[in-house]
Amino acid sequence: MELVEALQRQATACEDLGSPMYAELLRLLVDDYEVGGVSVQVLEGYDGRSFGEAIGLRLLAAVHGLVLSGTAPELAAFYPSTGGAWDPVLGWEAFEQVLQARIGEVRSLLTQPPQTNEVGRSAALYGGLLQLVAAVPLPVRLFEIGASGGLNLRADHFRYLADGTSYGPADSPVVFESAWTGQVPSADLRIAERVGCDIAPVDPLTDNGALTLTSYVWPDMTDRLARLRGALRIAREVSADVRHEDAVSFLRGLELSEGHVTVVWHSIMWQYLRRPDRTAIETRLTELGAQATPTTPLAHLSLEPHRVLTHERGSDGYEYRITLQTWPTGKTRTLGTASPHGQDLVWGS
Numbered sequence: 001m002e003l004v005e006a007l008q009r010q011a012t013a014c015e016d017l018g019s020p021m022y023a024e025l026l027r028l029l030v031d032d033y034e035v036g037g038v039s040v041q042v043l044e045g046y047d048g049r050s051f052g053e054a055i056g057l058r059l060l061a062a063v064h065g066l067v068l069s070g071t072a073p074e075l076a077a078f079y080p081s082t083g084g085a086w087d088p089v090l091g092w093e094a095f096e097q098v099l100q101a102r103i104g105e106v107r108s109l110l111t112q113p114p115q116t117n118e119v120g121r122s123a124a125l126y127g128g129l130l131q132l133v134a135a136v137p138l139p140v141r142l143f144e145i146g147a148s149g150g151l152n153l154r155a156d157h158f159r160y161l162a163d164g165t166s167y168g169p170a171d172s173p174v175v176f177e178s179a180w181t182g183q184v185p186s187a188d189l190r191i192a193e194r195v196g197c198d199i200a201p202v203d204p205l206t207d208n209g210a211l212t213l214t215s216y217v218w219p220d221m222t223d224r225l226a227r228l229r230g231a232l233r234i235a236r237e238v239s240a241d242v243r244h245e246d247a248v249s250f251l252r253g254l255e256l257s258e259g260h261v262t263v264v265w266h267s268i269m270w271q272y273l274r275r276p277d278r279t280a281i282e283t284r285l286t287e288l289g290a291q292a293t294p295t296t297p298l299a300h301l302s303l304e305p306h307r308v309l310t311h312e313r314g315s316d317g318y319e320y321r322i323t324l325q326t327w328p329t330g331k332t333r334t335l336g337t338a339s340p341h342g343q344d345l346v347w348g349s
């Protein structure tokens with residue numbers, strides 16, 4: 001895809017998902033690129049990449065990282081994530097100056113694919129887990145593939161408010177004020193194990209890891225930032241083991257355990273898998289499912305996009321479904337839908 005087209009499409013996506021600042025910045029970047037400004041040098045070699053490679057978001061995250069690290073104070077004044085206020089005229093001038101002055105640094109950061117660990121998605125995973133545990137009341141062994149920083153492996157330590165009911169600890173620094181629409185049972189959730197894998201895990205306990213994860217959140221989305229910052233605090237108290245391993249080999253090493261429900265979950269990672277890896281994962285889950293019994297049950301819970309035919313404005317052509325498959329029955333259910341970052345969550349849809 002042509003770079004300009006990809007940046008324009010990304011701008012629309014940012015606008016639809018609630019970041020007017022990034023929508024504006026990406027459009028200014030397109031203007032700059034089209035008149036041969038500094039962005040042509042910065043983005044040299046990136047024309048023709050697929051939209052999924054998210055080159056625009058890589059560039060924005062690279063610059064956001066510089067802002068968060070405190071080394072671009074003139075630009076930080078325009079970033080809400082550092083207490084500033086976005087201004088399209090003065091903000092763009094400062095952004096352009098950072099690109100001019102730090103072109104080498106920015107280009108070196110462009111090589112890394114986006115590494116978002118979206119805490120907002122935990123509402124979908126947690127709500128799905130409660131529905132599972134209400135039906136299968138056993139302690140949970142949680143295994144996440146594509147876990148990034150593993151923040152969502154602590155989903156039971158976040159607070160969810162919905163339809164007059166609350167879930168999770170009252171003093172949690174992560175609060176979902178209006179987590180979802182629809183009924184979710186208040187099950188007795190006990191998590192016995194929290195293990196994840198990722199081909200590029202980020203350690204949320206290091207300053208650098210925390211900065212990397214924060215740099216991928218869009219700076220004017222203050223709710224997302226607040227949730228991420230709260231989850232980074234929780235990660236210091238609740239441990240989770242996130243391994244540097246690909247999903248296929250991780251699941252090949254997984255076994256069921258007597259007296260536990262073994263849950264494999266994931267969010268917005270399936271699209272990054274090669275087709276043979278997807279098949280290998282499905283095969284392994286079927287194999288494990290065949291070994292499952294009422295006292296060693298298995299569940300596969302996910303929030304992932306499914307292509308749909310729609311002409312609705314703002315739709316990217318996908319429905320983000322929460323699906324749950326459980327064994328020994330092997331039954332699959334769609335529990336609900338959400339937006340890509342986990343908002344607008346509706347159960348039973």
Ligand SMILES: C[S@@+](CC[C@H](N)C(=O)[O-])C[C@H]1O[C@@H](n2cnc3c(N)ncnc32)[C@H](O)[C@@H]1O
Nearest residue numbers: 116117118146148198199200246247267269272
């Ligand atoms: C968009 S991020 C989502 C992270 C997290 N699941 C969330 O929802 O916040 C996709 C993640 O999948 C990871 N990933 C991609 N391919 C993978 C593979 N083959 N095995 C394990 N992780 C993979 C990436 O490194 C990245 O951390």
